[in-house]
Amino acid sequence: EAQVTQNPRYLITVTGKKLTVTCSQNMNHEYMSWYRQDPGLGLRQIYYSMNVEVTDKGDVPEGYKVSRKEKRNFPLILESPSPNQTSLYFCASTSFPGQVRFGPGTRLTVT
Amino acid sequence: GDSVTQMEGPVTLSEEAFLTINCTYTATGYPSLFWYVQYPGEGLQLLLKATKADDKGSNKGFEATYRKETTSFHLEKGSVQVSDSAVYFCALSSGNTPLVFGKGTRLSVIA
DSSP states (O other): OOOEEEEOSEEEEOTTOOEEEEEEESSOOSEEEEEEEETTTEEEEEEEEEETTEEEEOSOOTTOEEOOSSTTBOOEEESSOOGGGOEEEEEEEEETTTEEEEOOOEEEEEO | OOEEEEOOSOEEEETTOOEEEOEEEEOSSOOEEEEEEEOTTSOEEEEEEEOSTTOEEEETTEEEEOBTTTTBOOEEESSOOGGGOEEEEEEEEOTTSOOEEOOOEEEEEEO
């Protein structure tokens, strides 16, 4: 089954403790991206990747890092999380034109 | 840059009522247009799409027509059900560019 998986689905952590949210897709898509969803702000893109070893900033990249060492995986890294990064995060995988499949989401709380 | 504006919610309707959620866009070129739906506790799913002017996307009783002259892609359903309660996102994609989302409209349908 074609899918995007994210782990963990829920995470509560403390300020400054590094964390990684994993994302994996099994559709051989080249384009992957990360979004955060916040009430009243909709979905905002954090980072995207057009292909292996090619990543670029989205609209709200501050405080985040990504890597794309292989096509199927696109982890999101928070080196020093802060409370304003408390949010619902979605990984997405895209085949052009425009067929986007989203992961189930990761709800992150930073205290 | 490209942008999407959709009506703010929340929208509350009685079962079997008619639904319209307005969506307008600004874009260079000729974007593809999408509606995504997010059911409670889940990720986003593609509901319908249209890739060129005058195309009508439809799925699960929902419809939207790509209107180039009014730069709109309004979502409609003739008779909503309680199970349609969700957040609906209008989005566009121009070529190989990331999806641009509206802020989402929460729909609640009451029996």
